[in-house]
Every structure is written in structure tokens, then in C-alpha cells.
Amino acid sequence: MSQVYVYIEFKINDLEAFDLYTSQVSQTTEIYGGKTIAVNKLPLPIHGEVGADVCVIQKWPSLKSVQSWHESPEYAPLKKLRDEEAMSDLKVIPIPALD
Template identity: 30%
Template sequence: MPAYVISMMSIHDQETYKKYTDRTPDIVKKYGGKFLTRGEEVITVEGTPYTDRMVILEFPNKACVEDWFEDPDYQKAMKFRHASSSMHMLLIQEGGKNTTDPDPKL
């Protein structure tokens, strides 16, 4: 079942961050991943406007996400991200029990 990675980052050094983004597409592809969105405009429908960068990735399954994250080349690329931004990265695995006919009590 597909797994999704949602990354929300605040970038404080664009030049260094670009060293990260230059390296990631091939590594994502290596594990069957694809970018669903990569830094496009985020429209806030409700709440405080979101103005930072958001990336959403889709992978074939959770194991592919774990392998991608542990890849030595990705580990090296992450050093540029760590040096240039702060981030929240979330993993969501599709297939929860409450998706087809959601229980209104949950």
C-alpha cells in the first residue's frame, strides 16, 4: 500500500538548501518514489497562512520510505538540509481502517 511523506520546512539559507534539492530527485526515484508536489504554492483554506515550503512524496510502501531515508547518498544530502532549514517530516501510510466508511465518533 502506498506511503506518503509530507515535509514542511522553513529555509534560512537558499544556496545551501539548493545543494540538497539538487541531489534528492534521483534518490527518491531509486526507491520508487515520486514527488506529488515540490515547493509549489500552498493555499491556506483555514487558519494561519502557511508560507513555508511543502513537499509531498509518494512511495510504493513504508519499506521503500525507510530504505530511501537510510540510503547513504540521502544521508549525505540531508546534511545540506539540516544546515539550511528546519523541518517537520511526516510519514503517512495509506490503508487505515477508518477511510472507506469513517466512524463519526473517531
């Protein structure tokens, strides 16, 4: 089982909903071994265009741990907030670590 990095990018739809989401999400990721290691709220590309307001990188013990968190009862209310109010154009891309 190898570590996985997760690249996330999105646009913020509702700042108040986004602030509520961000104030609680790390409590749920920690349960499943995830940790946010980088956040860029002003992404400036070296090459190409960025279609996001925020880019995030997380580190996880495995792809299974990411999937378990994403479908967990702890994350469910935040996932609803994320999808219905806080964010749009969300992309969540797992990237296996090179061991």
C-alpha cells in the same frame, strides 16, 4: 504492502544550500521508488496557519521504502546538508494510502 504518501514541510534557512539539496535529492528518492508529486513554495492555508516556507507531497511504494531511503548512504550527505544548513522546522509525516 500499501503505498504511502509523505507530507513534508519546512522553513528555508540558506537558499544556496537549499538549491544544492533540491538539485540532487530526487536522484536519491528515485533509487528507492519515491516520487515528488506536489510542491507548494507559497503555502496559503484554507484554514489555520502555516509555519512553513515550502510544503511537499511524495508518493512511495511503502513505508519501508521511505525509511530505507531516509537512512541510505546515497541520501546521507544531503540529509546532513538539509539538517545543518538548508532547512529548519522540518516535519516529515508518512500517510498510508487508502487501498
